[in-house]
Every structure is written in C-alpha cells, then in structure tokens.
Amino acid sequence: MDWNEVVRALSAALGIGLLIGAVRERAHVDGSSVAGVRTHALLALLGAIAYGFGTAAYVAVLLAVALLAHAAYVRTRDQDPGLTGEVAMLLTVALAGLTRESPSLAAGLGVVVAVLLWAKDPLRRLSRxxxxxxxxxxxxxxxxxxxxxxxxxxxxxxxxxxxxxxxxxxxxxxxxxxxxxxxxxxxxxxxxxxxxxxxxxxxxxxxxxxxxxxxxxxxxxxxxxxxxxxxxxxxxxxxxxxxxxxxxxxxxxxxxxxxxxxxxxxxxxxxxxxxxxxxxxxxxxxxxxxxxxxxxxxxxxxxxxxxxxxxxxxxxxxxxxxxxxxxxxxxxxxxxxxxxxxxxxxxxxxxxxxxxxxxxxxxxxxxxxxxxxxxxxxxxxxxxxxxxxxxxxxxxxxxxxxxxxxxxxxx
Structure with missing residues (x-):
C-alpha cells in the first residue's frame, strides 16, 4: 500500500466534503439543513475509507447513506420538498470513492458540484x-x-x-x-x-x-x-x-x-x-x-x-x-x-x-x-x-x- 497515495486521496476527499458541506450550510442559514459541513466531511472520509476495503464495503456504505438520505427526505419534505440535499450526500460519498482512483478528477468534479449547488438562484432565473x-x-x-x-x-x-x-x-x-x-x-x-x-x-x-x-x-x-x-x-x-x-x-x-x-x-x-x-x-x-x-x-x-x-x-x-x-x-x-x-x-x-x-x-x-x-x-x-x-x-x-x-x- 502506498501511504502517500492514501493520504492524498483522504485529503482530497476531506476537501470535497468540506467544500460541498459549506455550500449546503450556507444554503440553509436557518439551520434546517440535514447535512452541513461536518456531515459532508464525515461522509467523504467514510466513502474514501470504505473504498479501500473493497467494492462490497463501498456499496454497503452507499446503500446506508441512501437510506439516511431517504429518512432525511421523509422528515423534511413538508418544509423542503426538493431532493438537492439528499443527492448531494450521495455525490459526496461517490466522489470520495473516486479519490482513491483519481484524486485530481474527483477534486475537479467536487468543485463543479459545489458551483452547481451554489448557483441555485442564477440557474433558476436562467431556466424560468x-x-x-x-x-x-x-x-x-x-x-x-x-x-x-x-x-x-x-x-x-x-x-x-x-x-x-x-x-x-x-x-x-x-x-x-x-x-x-x-x-x-x-x-x-x-x-x-x-x-x-x-x-x-x-x-x-x-x-x-x-x-x-x-x-x-x-x-x-x-x-x-x-x-x-x-x-x-x-x-x-x-x-x-x-x-x-x-x-x-x-x-x-x-x-x-x-x-x-x-x-x-x-x-x-x-x-x-x-x-x-x-x-x-x-x-x-x-x-x-x-x-x-x-x-x-x-x-x-x-x-x-x-x-x-x-x-x-x-x-x-x-x-x-x-x-x-x-x-x-x-x-x-x-x-x-x-x-x-x-x-x-x-x-x-x-x-x-x-x-x-x-x-x-x-x-x-x-x-x-x-x-x-x-x-x-x-x-x-x-x-x-x-x-x-x-x-x-x-x-x-x-x-x-x-x-x-x-x-x-x-x-
């Protein structure tokens, strides 16, 4: 095992989680967000670590996060019927797994995801x-x-x-x-x-x-x-x-x-x-x-x-x-x-x-x-x-x- 590559992957995963989490945290300044900076950072680390244990462990983590996202949606759908937060949780885990294969690609995609999450109002104005x-x-x-x-x-x-x-x-x-x-x-x-x-x-x-x-x-x-x-x-x-x-x-x-x-x-x-x-x-x-x-x-x-x-x-x-x-x-x-x-x-x-x-x-x-x-x-x-x-x-x-x-x- 190349520990330099592991550290690089974990660092990229942590950065992705912090970035996506920060955007989600600012989108819900009233505290209604079910997943903010800490949650996304932890999910990213969990995804990167699970990927290192093999495909079965990584798939199990993805399924577990999907269940958590479903539970969060059921609890908050009356106040926020959108699925953006739940999808962002799954994307954080998916990108964290990708850091074990290509940290630079995963980091770039993480920035793209963060920009899309941040640009909610401009994109809505553009499309509507x-x-x-x-x-x-x-x-x-x-x-x-x-x-x-x-x-x-x-x-x-x-x-x-x-x-x-x-x-x-x-x-x-x-x-x-x-x-x-x-x-x-x-x-x-x-x-x-x-x-x-x-x-x-x-x-x-x-x-x-x-x-x-x-x-x-x-x-x-x-x-x-x-x-x-x-x-x-x-x-x-x-x-x-x-x-x-x-x-x-x-x-x-x-x-x-x-x-x-x-x-x-x-x-x-x-x-x-x-x-x-x-x-x-x-x-x-x-x-x-x-x-x-x-x-x-x-x-x-x-x-x-x-x-x-x-x-x-x-x-x-x-x-x-x-x-x-x-x-x-x-x-x-x-x-x-x-x-x-x-x-x-x-x-x-x-x-x-x-x-x-x-x-x-x-x-x-x-x-x-x-x-x-x-x-x-x-x-x-x-x-x-x-x-x-x-x-x-x-x-x-x-x-x-x-x-x-x-x-x-x-x-």
Missing amino acids: ELISEREMKDGLLLAAAALVVLPLLPDVPLDPWGVLQPAMLWRIVVLVLAVGMVGHVALRAVGARRGLPVAGFFSGFASSTAAVASYGRLARDQPRLATEAAAAALLSNLASVLLLAAVIGAVSPGFLRTAAWPLGGAAIGLLLVAATGLHRTRGDSPAAEAPQARAFRLSHAIGIALPIAAVMLAAEALRRSFGDAGALIGATVAALAELQAAGATIARLAEIGGLPHAQARWGVAGLLAASALTKLVLAFASGGARYGRITGGGLVLMVVLAAAGAWLAPA
Whole structure:
C-alpha cells in the first residue's frame, strides 16, 4: 500500500466534503439543513475509507447513506420538498470513492458540484425567466446537432480530392447555430450594449462569417440596434484575426513574425471602428426589444455551409491545375468562405519554401481582403444599409491597415 497515495486521496476527499458541506450550510442559514459541513466531511472520509476495503464495503456504505438520505427526505419534505440535499450526500460519498482512483478528477468534479449547488438562484432565473419555451426547443435542437448528429458523421471525404468531409461541414452548421444561440441569450441576459459586444467577440472564434450574418439579421429585425450589432460583428472579425494568427503560428512560427505586421494592422482597424461605434451609443443606447422567438434557423446555417463546400472544391481544383501559384489563388478564393484554412495554406507554403516570406505576407493581406469582400456583401444583404455601412467601414479599414502593415514590414 502506498501511504502517500492514501493520504492524498483522504485529503482530497476531506476537501470535497468540506467544500460541498459549506455550500449546503450556507444554503440553509436557518439551520434546517440535514447535512452541513461536518456531515459532508464525515461522509467523504467514510466513502474514501470504505473504498479501500473493497467494492462490497463501498456499496454497503452507499446503500446506508441512501437510506439516511431517504429518512432525511421523509422528515423534511413538508418544509423542503426538493431532493438537492439528499443527492448531494450521495455525490459526496461517490466522489470520495473516486479519490482513491483519481484524486485530481474527483477534486475537479467536487468543485463543479459545489458551483452547481451554489448557483441555485442564477440557474433558476436562467431556466424560468431568461429562456423561453421556443428557445428551449432551439437549445435541444442545437444539442442534438452537436452531440447526436455530429458524432455519427464520417470524417472520410466524399469526393476523390479529399475536400468535402461531412463531419467538417456539419461542424460549420453547428457553429452557426451556436453563434445564434449565444448572441440571442446574451441579448436577453444583459441587454444590447453589453451582451452583443461580448457575444460578438467570442462568436468570432467559431465563425466570423456566421456572426456577420447573424448580427445582420438582428439589425434587420431591430433597426435601433444596428450600430451595436455592427460593432459586435467587427469584434467577431477581430477574434477571427487573432485565431488566424494562432493558426499561422502553429503551422509556421517563423512566418508568424512576418505575418504579424498585416495581422496587427487588421486588428487595429477593426478595434478602432468597433470602439467608435460603441462610444457613440454610450448613454443613449436604445433598450433592447424582446428578441425574436427563434434563436436561430437551421436553414440559415445550412445555407452558409453549402457555399463554403463549393468554394473549397474550387480552391482545390485550382491548386491541382496550377501548383503552388494555383494554391495561392485557391487560398485566396478559399478565404471568401474560410479564413483560417486559407491562412494555414499560406503558412505551409511559406514554411516549405514555396513562397518567399515577403510574398506570403502580401498573401495574408490578400486573404483578409477576400474575406472582407464576402462579409461586406453579406453585411448589406443580411442587415441592410446602416448595418452594412458600419460593418463595411470597419472591414475596409482592416484591409487598408493590413496592406499598410505588409508594406511597412521589414524585409
């Protein structure tokens, strides 16, 4: 027996019991809780010790605690009909047993359990007030698309060129759905001024193209939020530029130092216009109207994924026909739909010597211009003139400063 592992497991179990018990104790400041700090600490130690004696002893302890929890529920159900306290007792014993196998995993799960126990009121408000029945159905659709359909789709390409992978294309659909859900819930939770910029930035790590379309639809549905929606769309593109830098760095760290000039210029341009838009709305930003009943539309997401597939096929055809020059053209074409994939192509060419760094640097600026062109058209089509002008202005400044960075970068 390794006593160091035993002591570590018992310490983790005691910590879990104290943490869960403290949360339960504070939830019932009137003293009505049947299991507080001491009880949960003792249950955790009991579970960890029983696990060391074998499966039979551990199961016997679990059954005994279950009987205690049942007795406690019978005694307190008139005052507190919930089962949270009783379930927490069983979880404490279960996690204590897990400490004998993986103390770090058990401790992490213990923190998760404690957070869930503490977040009773915020979770209740989220489920009862912030999320409507229609939004709940949309959330279930999103969960089914991500957790049921996506794992069943193959990663094997369907075409002879190895471009169209069903799982990859469906991931785009899922990302578009998620963007719509995040922005919708954020708007409901904290309002347009704070919710849209935050949701916009983080949605850009999934798909800035989808974000431009989604926030364009919001601007069309609620014209008074056009400025805030445009700022959110530009912040999503800022996140996309940051992600592009990470992708280039992963493929070719040496080229990233050269590409940092156009990428930095692009980021500055987007941030300037987004910040200016948000500053102009400060103090007189209109109150957000009730969002549309639907958080997203599946047809809208599929309508974005299908053109991406077509552009990827066209880019691969150009690469096979014209070699590295064709690959550069194909990457620029691909940037119309997927900036990160196109950036990885440029970085790979720079890494293997197919393109000098100076040309590859201008290639990055070209990718940003191609991506901006697609989003500019999409902004006007989805959000109308005002949204399109603000978003387009930021995208144009992004391209101009990216070109300036490529020009000023040291050789």
